[in-house]
Amino acid sequence: MFELDQRIAEQLTSVTLNSSVQVRCGNSNAFMVTASTIVPLMQMFEMSGVYICASRSATEIIEAFETIGIDVSHIHFLDLVSSGILGGTDSAHPNVSFIDSPIMLESILLRSLYALRISAHDRNFVILDSVNALAIYNEEKMLAEYLHSFINVFRKREVLTVILNVPDQVPPSVLANLDLYCTDLIDRGQVVIH
């Protein structure tokens, strides 16, 4: 039986649609923390939205959710991983679209906005999984600039942003900027000494 962290659901009751939540997790609890965040958003707050898959392919993430009995068919998945894998863009899921590479940061933003514009839901979130994966491909200053823009674009549109990261593997300046821009912090990460 997969157990969700109920304290995350409690913490999420205080966020609003124009909040930006930094969710810190560790290497071993990443999926549990992600699921504990997404489930209350969908089930308690009846939200839909976009899931940006930079860490793992969309198919892998969808299947992981299905395994624990969570239906994510009304969430749009932007897959940044599979195009970099030969033949990786075959997907049985209609709610998945692909972006060539995590380097195409502006495309990720625009495709998320497009998915939200065609969404039938009024209350939406965008989950970025994860800053660590984007940091592999993108230079520190560019990533910090992007996150600043990313958070503000969605905040202005009243779309909740959830940004996942494993803090001890994120460049310090990016992490410092996240601390500054995000309105809320859910910390299930490892102990970090700045």
Next chain:
Amino acid sequence: MVSGTCGSGKTTLAMEFLVRGALSGEACAHFTATEPSVKLLENIRQFAFFNMNMIDDGLINVFDMDVLYSWLGLDKATFDLDDVHALIKAIVDIVNTIGVTRLVVDSVTTLCYKIKSEQLIRDFLFTLGKKLSTLGCTTLLISEITSASENAHWSSFGVEEAIADGIIVMGDVERMGHLLRFLQVVKMRGTAHSRAKHSIELTPLGVMLTPMLKWGAMSDKQSRWGS
């Protein structure tokens, strides 16, 4: 004038300009010299806000330049002054007859290749622009360029840009082996506008854009075809 490299989205932008016009009840025309009208009409279906009534009701009109040349007896390799005037008259007559308020010439580069003198190209574009603007018609002149980098010209012949009221440049920025489309409004007379590079995505809802990241606008120190 919309200048851009191949695959940068010029024709898509121009088609959206027409479909948006048709959506608000304006009569629109597209003169195509780069691809057959049938193919163009197929591509126009990509827009979620397009419907066939726009064509059935005569709001979107597509003309093949080759057909127009045949009508005018201009099946020749180069145009002289009389030919140029005949062509301008034909385009203006069509615009006048249909009551076109949005026009696209795709591409002015292909068309101007038939005009050998730079002075004649200038006269052609200036006269065409002047006549169309007096008719209350906004025209997009599509210009094909081979580079959209900093040192490049914004048009093929170097004269189009001086005549146009506005210049939109489209191209690609290469970032670690990936091409990101960009759009930049260099000039738009009488309008306060951003002159920054914007990253674009071509979607069924039209061209979507966002300011290009400052740390990523020229991350490879050059745009697609070098500086």
